[in-house]
Amino acid sequence: MSDLTLRFKGQKNDVVQGVNLRVRRGEVLCVVGESGCGKSVTSMAIMGLLPPNSAQISSGKMRISSDEWDLVTDRLPAELRGNKIAMIFQEPMTSLNPAFRIGNQIAEVVQRHQGGTRAASLDRAEEMLQRVGIANPGQRLREYPHQLSGGMRQRVMIAMALANEPQILIADEPTTALDVTIQAQILDLIADLRDETGMGTIMITHDLGVVAEIADTVAVMYGGQVVEQGPVEEVFRNPQHPYTIGLMSAMPRLDKPGERLAIVPGTVPTISNMPDGCRFRTRCAFATSYCSKRPSLSDIAPDHSVACHYAPLEAHVRVSA
Template sequence: MTRSELQAEAAASGVPGSGQAAEILRLDRLSLRFRGQRADVVSDVSLRVSAGEILCIVGESGCGKSVTAMAVMGLLPENATQISSGTLHFDGETVDLRRARLPAHLRGNRIAMIFQEPMTSLNPAFTIGDQIAETVLRHRGGSRAEALDRACEMLEKVGIPSPRQRLREYPHQLSGGMRQRVMIAMALANDPQILIADEPTTALDVTIQAQILDLIRGLRRETGMGTIMITHDLGVVGEIADSVAVMYGGQVVEQGPVADVFDNPQHPYTIGLMSAVPRLDSPGGRLAIVPGTVPTIDAMPEGCRFRTRCAFATPGCARRPALADLGGGHLVACHHAPLETNVSVRA
């Protein structure tokens, strides 16, 4: 789809900027660390998702994307995790994440999650039908026959052929793309308001990846469901997102409407990520790289966590920058933003 087609679809779905969006979920200032570590693995992260909106969280491996999602879902082990701040607002309920988890009647029901690897998320000892039916019975009740009917309906909805037959099959009998569709069917079985998709296209070939993205986009149109998609693939972000949050070192460093962030990236890390994407108009050219490596959590620098890899770093970057609004909800955590003004002056 073209950019204009995506924007038209977003407006029709009631996402931000259309004047119709209603906020469904808000995460305020989540900070957490793993016990025994000196620094937060997620630091002061805030996210908002509206009806019909697809928010992509992007960044390198280890930047805190999946940990943030697991904290929202209440799936982090309590004996290994210390949450120092964070409030979740959803469906008229407010959860202080320091003291409580997402209530069980919401988890897997009103907020659902697709995990990274379907082969390890699906139980190899149970049929596909039993696993989807269990989700339905847990939250909707009813008979097993009714739950299996719902499972069959969902398999058909996500484009799996011969759904009645698939109900009796086991995960190892399905392809990777089919297993991913089963995970989506399971997540959507109770008509959630929010879907969290953690790397839903990883390890899939480009054809199946496109089919999965089309499926998620179509479900957004049909149901008005809000989606948080975690990815490291900027191509996926450009293809499907309405808004994007760029994370580095457990912090959101840039956030806003995807068109604004892609057309005018303002954080040096975002610029580095976008420069590293191969371009069709320069085949065979050398890819740009972000120099250095992500520090371990125990070696994170004070202040701006990207400053040890940043070409624009100054002594002032030892002080943590706040997320500042450059206009239109385009937020950037950089002392030098807007770069076209401040970096040129420094030069």
């Protein structure tokens, strides 16, 4: 996806501005940032799920393999959603229909895109439940969402998303509502299925621990903009945007128990109060009047880009001893 810019009707500022995301086959791209930074809106725009009467896209292109769409004039074709590109949502209980059995919901996705008989699609549904590690899949097919635990419902959503073997999977904070043990199981499952199928995965999260565990590349978003992007090892080793540095400083460390955590002062501004130029400048310790001009996302190392006038920081910012 390239140069995605959109705003909601009645707003004077873009809620997402000039966002470029790329995920290769077999790669995991993690999109990270605080709540309100535009991560989920970006994923919904990619899927073509934003209501056209309220979300106004002014630029953006989407490419899957050799196929390309102009998001200003075209919506992602319905036959591609759930087929070439699929999405796992944050809360499976709001995504699964409580009135239908699990098997019927997965089978509907299969029939919608692959056709075939109802019996064949139910066989595929049972196969997928087994593939995502659900015990007694034949029994679970006949159960309703409320009869399953949160972790099992999330596994059902993964089974549904992968039933048609998509090229790209978008996972929007798929472990947020789960306990730590189940979170680890779900992340391991997604990683295993990625390795098995070769799909590209876009993982949306606010948890840098998840990023460190599963990502190949990372894009840090703030105020609807990508402010830093690159290979996860490079970004973690050498963070260059002040916001990225703030997020990483706020992570608890096992080697320093009891140490007071750093904070990023302030909060993400609302879209109606978004500052001009660098949107992080009202919270940034390094901001100057020059930051009222929007910085471009520029390379500071191979595949490592930063949207900051003073990157690399060590070349521009003098730190007192």
